[in-house]
Amino acid sequence: MQKFVEFVRNIYKTKDFIALHEPVFIGNEKKYLNDCIDSTFVSSIGKYVDRFEREFAEYVGSKYAITTVNGTSALHISLLLADVGNGDEVITQPLTFIATCNAISYCSAKPVFVDVDRDTMGLSPKSLQDFLEANCEIIDGKCINKTTKATIKACVSMHTFGHPCKIDEIKAICDAWQIIFVEDAAESLGSCYKNKHTGTFGKVGAFSFNGNKIITSGGGGAIVTDDEDLAKRAKHLTTTAKVPHSYEYVHDEIGYNYRMPNLNAALLVAQLEQLDKFLQNKRELTEKYAEFFRKYDEIEFVKEPHNATSNYWLQAIILKDLEERNKFLEYTNKNGIMTRPIWKLMNELEMFKDAQYSDLDNAKHLEERVVNIPSGVTL
Numbered sequence: 001m002q003k004f005v006e007f008v009r010n011i012y013k014t015k016d017f018i019a020l021h022e023p024v025f026i027g028n029e030k031k032y033l034n035d036c037i038d039s040t041f042v043s044s045i046g047k048y049v050d051r052f053e054r055e056f057a058e059y060v061g062s063k064y065a066i067t068t069v070n071g072t073s074a075l076h077i078s079l080l081l082a083d084v085g086n087g088d089e090v091i092t093q094p095l096t097f098i099a100t101c102n103a104i105s106y107c108s109a110k111p112v113f114v115d116v117d118r119d120t121m122g123l124s125p126k127s128l129q130d131f132l133e134a135n136c137e138i139i140d141g142k143c144i145n146k147t148t149k150a151t152i153k154a155c156v157s158m159h160t161f162g163h164p165c166k167i168d169e170i171k172a173i174c175d176a177w178q179i180i181f182v183e184d185a186a187e188s189l190g191s192c193y194k195n196k197h198t199g200t201f202g203k204v205g206a207f208s209f210n211g212n213k214i215i216t217s218g219g220g221g222a223i224v225t226d227d228e229d230l231a232k233r234a235k236h237l238t239t240t241a242k243v244p245h246s247y248e249y250v251h252d253e254i255g256y257n258y259r260m261p262n263l264n265a266a267l268l269v270a271q272l273e274q275l276d277k278f279l280q281n282k283r284e285l286t287e288k289y290a291e292f293f294r295k296y297d298e299i300e301f302v303k304e305p306h307n308a309t310s311n312y313w314l315q316a317i318i319l320k321d322l323e324e325r326n327k328f329l330e331y332t333n334k335n336g337i338m339t340r341p342i343w344k345l346m347n348e349l350e351m352f353k354d355a356q357y358s359d360l361d362n363a364k365h366l367e368e369r370v371v372n373i374p375s376g377v378t379l
């Protein structure tokens with residue numbers, strides 16, 4: 001462990017505290033922000049919002065992108081676009097950040113948890129298939145949960161730390177069961193599965209640009225889709241459902257004030273320009289870590305899954321057991337190297353403890369062993 005601390009200090013070339021993931025602003029950030037302030041268009045309308053939406057859609061290979069105030073709101077709207085509503089159920093993975101389940105709850109729907117795969121740390125197609133076969137039936141074109149009688153409207157998979165899960169298999173199962181597939185791609189900007197960008201496989205995908213993500217707007221998110229009607233609806237819902245009019249205030253449903261301010265978009269345009277550089281830098285870091293951990297048989301360094309290119313947003317290792325994990329966390333944090341355990345399983349949190357779930361052996365195994373290590377872009 002002492003060797004690890006020395007190794008990380010050597011990479012980041014500092015004796016100070018080393019964070020898990022700090023943003024870096026080494027491009028046009030100040031220039032665009034100043035431009036924004038000079039123009040007085042700092043709030044909800046402005047050219048940087050439009051520009052980012054255009055450039056982001058192009059980057060991920062999607063027809064439309066709609067920016068939001070954060071990734072959670074992008075997920076919330078994505079689920080509404082998937083027609084998730086009161087009393088519905090949404091299948092997802094228990095090993096994820098709380099935002100995935102919060103967004104489901106905002107729709108007055110309930111999460112149902114199936115297991116993850118060991119190699120991707122994301123939703124397992126086999127576990128999904130097994131759950132559906134054991135518990136569900138299709139009635140009038142809807143997937144009905146036989147236990148609760150509720151409709152399973154959507155399935156949200158998440159690409160843990162940027163590693164794509166087995167998206168095509170999950171999508172095929174969802175299609176067969178009349179379930180709308182939604183991707184929580186909050187962590188996977190820059191990650192591809194079979195050469196297609198994550199977030200673009202389902203009907204809608206959601207991204208986050210929070211301060212700790214691979215590029216940041218301070219806070220922010222985006223919804224992507226290829227469907228023109230859904231894109232229009234996303235814009236409408238995120239901008240208080242105001243009917244376009246040159247001076248009247250007419251709103252035709254209960255909408256949300258979820259739009260991203262131009263100021264944040266200005267920062268984000270500059271960040272997007274540097275994304276490829278950040279991705280390259282992270283790959284170099286991955287190689288260094290992989291080389292280092294090769295010497296330690298009892299620690300597994302997490303590499304990108306088969307068929308996928310990962311953005312390596314957060315680097316991760318898998319320790320031997322809970323005890324070793326705790327020792328590692330204790331030692332590194334005490335010595336000024338920030339490390340963090342993976343999330344607690346969602347079904348173990350108070351709010352979701354009554355949720356239905358299948359065997360979660362892999363999720364439990366990973367929950368007790370996975371630790372994130374410093375992953376920020378090295379200057």
Ligand SMILES: *Cc1c(COP(=O)(O)O)cnc(C)c1O
Nearest residue numbers: 070071072097099100186208210
């Ligand atoms: C970051 C993140 C989000 C969105 O978070 P915001 O802070 O609201 O931008 C959603 N899901 C996952 C898995 C995340 O990591």
